[in-house]
Amino acid sequence: MIELDETDREILRALVRDATQSAGAIGRALGLSQPATWRRINRLQKAGVIAGRRIDLDLDRLGFGVTVFLGIKLATKGRVSLEDFERAASAIPEVQTIQHVLGLYDYRLRIVARDLSDFERVLRRRIMTLPGVGNVEANVLLSEERRPGPLG
Template sequence: MLDDADRRILRQMQADPGASSAQIAERAGLTSATCWRRIERMQAAGIIRGVRAVIDWHALGYEVEVSLRIILDKSQPRAFEDFADAARKIPEVLEIQTLLGQVDVRIALIARDLAHYHEIYRSRILTLPHVTDIDALMHVARVKYNNTVPL
């Protein structure tokens, strides 16, 4: 589906998401028109879903990151849907993952400090529907983080 030129374009977009299509074309060894057509084709195919700003939440005063491993009451027919609908409404929740295994859901959330985390946990997390158990993991350090895809 992708040829070498498409991969070069994608590598350039990952390396510098703010680059113009002309800059990407030059770096990928293509004409601007060819590069733009290929980018449009990959967008239409859903390969490129968008370009976004990555905001450093530490710079905005959030110092605490927590992963919550949650077990739901699966005897409730809409346990996952009800839980996800309610969890999506918590602004500090950055990610919600459903899992197979002993843990049903993992939530990643941020807070300004421990007092703020405590408030979020008591007033919003503990009130989420169908929760039977929660295990909190406080992040200490991010050893590796990479959103780039090997191309």
């Protein structure tokens, strides 16, 4: 585990708000030089604290108006490897995340679809044909709030 000082935390907060900011812009906001800020960001990346940068897409504007969380209980864990299930699920374009979880279900999938009939098609033709699928529970996302996370 890497030691983080308050300046490191401020840099991380700035990047969480907008990962496209330059080291110079972040440095100016924090009273640091661009090279000093860049060195800190580079150190955080090399230590694995910054695992990557990503873009958040507006799924509604792209035509994906429905997000569904599926809880999936595998019926035949002994006969189907978890890797086989994960590989097959990750090949489905509508599946955004695959989480192996502890509890009532073995997996939690986040799926996007154009509408409910599109989701039904994905469920029937793709999800229910995955290796080892047993019980499935769907929860439709009504709204989502972005939380700042532990660095808040």
